Amino acid sequence: MNDKEFLSLRNKIFKYLRPLLGAKLFAHIRGVEAAAVQLAAASSNYGLIQKCAVAALLHDAAKSFTLDQMQRVVKLSRGKAFPKEVMQNAGLLHGHVSAIIARDKFKITDRAIISAIKRHTLGRPDMNALEKIIFISDYIEPNRRFKGIEELRGRVYTALFSYGLDCALLIVVRDKIKTLAAMNIRIDKTLPAIEKRLTSKITKNISDIL
Ligand SMILES: [Fe+2]
Ligand SMILES: [Fe+2]
Structure with missing residues (x-):
């Protein structure tokens, strides 16, 4: 992704999420983006910094949906449900639905970005750098x-x-x-x-x- 593509994607995400999330949650995703970019800067990897910004902005894209809305998105997009313990838990399901939004609405195919969005609530033992940064940033972002x-x-x-x-x-x-x-x-x-x-x-x- 070049700078022009990155800025255009970022603007599209803002346009979509600002009315959807409400002021508090929108401030949160901006805060996660700021923290993630700061943490990623330590890697001196410009590509990673951009990916962190995208994953941070989209990680809670579905957070304002009701559980029923999340379940419907999953069934429509995947054709089948996740295991019951995920389908019944909005705290876990919103990460999966946010990843679906990233993929279907914003055409994001990068596996690390999708995985970081999907797993941001619980993480997993073998997280990649992007997943680690989003997990940390969600917890320490400036609005917390x-x-x-x-x-x-x-x-x-x-x-x-x-x-x-x-x-x-x-x-x-x-x-x-x-x-x-x-x-x-x-x-x-x-x-x-x-x-x-x-x-x-x-x-x-x-x-x-x-
Ligand atoms: Fe979340
Ligand atoms: Fe979050």
Whole structure:
């Protein structure tokens, strides 16, 4: 994608999502884009920065749909449903439906972008760089307001520049697990699996940042 194509796609996405999402959610996707572009800049990979912007803007494209609307989009587009545990859970299903919008409405075929949109809620143990960046950005974007967020953001950026993306991701995954546990919310097995995989991959001593 050249710069002209990128800007034209970005404008089309804005036009479509601004009325669909409402002010708060629209600010959120802009915030995720800003955070994702900052995180991706550390890679010095211009192509990755552009992909991060696109995935960030579209990751919650279906978030304002009702569960029924999401289910209908899935059935129309795929001809069949996802497993029941996904179809009945808007928190999981909106990622899949947002990926369908990216593919069908904006003709996005890049697998990494589609996967990052699809999996942004739970992640998976073997995420690629784009998936990791969207997962982190969704949690720390500038509109997020929760106790300790500024300190957390600082640690994430320090970890990224000192130790790399996996370390930044580990900080977010641990914070997410801690926050869900404190709220007595059931923790899906994917988060501990991601934490385990990252801990085994990171061989440097990073205790100063965790
Ligand atoms: Fe989401
Ligand atoms: Fe989001």
